[in-house]
Amino acid sequence: MSRDRRNGAPAYKKIQALILKRIEGGQLKPGDAVGSERELAKIHRVSPMTARHALACLEREGVVDRRRGAGTFVAPPKIHFNKLMSFTEQLAGRGLTGSSRMLSYALVDDEPEIAARLALPAGSRLLKIQRLRFGGDEAFAVETVYLSADFSGLTRARLERGSLFSVLEHQYGVTLAHADEEIDATIAEAKTASLLSIPYGAPLLRIRQVIFSTTGGPTLFVLGLYRSDRHTLLIRRFR
Amino acid sequence: MSRDRRNGAPAYKKIQALILKRIEGGQLKPGDAVGSERELAKIHRVSPMTARHALACLEREGVVDRRRGAGTFVAPPKIHFNKLMSFTEQLAGRGLTGSSRMLSYALVDDEPEIAARLALPAGSRLLKIQRLRFGGDEAFAVETVYLSADFSGLTRARLERGSLFSVLEHQYGVTLAHADEEIDATIAEAKTASLLSIPYGAPLLRIRQVIFSTTGGPTLFVLGLYRSDRHTLLIRRFR
DNA sequence: AAGTGGTCTAGACCACGGC
């Protein structure tokens, strides 16, 4: 059979897409066999190596488990460790609905350290947005996000509707790739304490994030102060 | 050429091993080409697909970068994000020498919650070791580690010589695989404060780790309290 | 134009798992 790629997608990706669709659609549940290499090869009229490649990649992504001598099975749903998620997405994973109240929205040009973190010249104009974050109807965190003033089309109104992540991705075509975070502990000063309805001096988890886009550049700087009694960070580390 | 595997290792792993050796040995530096698929195939008298597999796996592990049309190059040295490291290893990465002082060493059987975390029956005998951790000559953290009493051959003396990780790996043949961590912030109570020479009420980073071995079971539970002014957690998250 | 990685073929043998 000649190399025939009806549409643009490589054959192995089409096989993956079909398997993924059957998982999302619920026809395949965790533990179910997805079919052997040889089986998939026949069905998709493809060589065994190609079917194998499709399954091997899915395994690497954690979608399936492969056991020699046994077969390839849908992997149990995995907890999303070390995933970069918007505040809304994080809460959704815990069964809560997130909301925000904007505290301030301004252009600033006197934050040289933050400009440097975003690989911009000192004195660059930055958009600075402060928001109080709610989970359910409890205040969880105070978040301050800085980004290049190029994004100043991000009006307050638009931010109150959708999440910053989705606005960036859809309106600006920026796809976020990864974030480096520094995490430490601090103590609530008066203003933060009152915003979060916690006593002055209560412990807070402080997270400083630099979020990078796929084009490689640092795009967002986020400073978050999280109520320690409502927020636990989950991390998985590998040897 | 017949399938000949002189020793036990698959051909593609031998190719990888040779490349890794040349990188470790300094003959190949970041940015250097490691040779094309076809080239490696000829050298190792192996089919192109096999050479390709070797390079593809090395790329997945972050050892090399592959650029279509250009070649395969040694990847720049990567910062080890999200790596499970012993206290000693962590400090070494920051150019410090770590040391410990053992605070207590005991067998306990009244920690059902921790036993459960280690997938042991409630009431199981556990080895509980408390240590004060120093970086240079400053106290950094108080760490309490719990593990099954099966490891009670871990004498105090042995622990004061080598790191717990290395004793486990070398004396018990346990290889650690990954750790799940819960991170939050808390406040130093009197005893902890005096051990760490910080004021009562100072913020601490609290890290609870369950460390899993390659055989799949949770093996270690570690509760760490880290001086927030001396310790920052670095994490990378991916989209 | 030459060389590279990305995809693919149509098979093969081996080691292992479950029956």
Place this chain on the structure above:
DNA sequence: CCGTGGTCTAGACCACTTC
């Protein structure tokens, strides 16, 4: 025992980068 994934062969064409 039979089927599975793991490894491997000896090529091929395509899309891309570099020169």
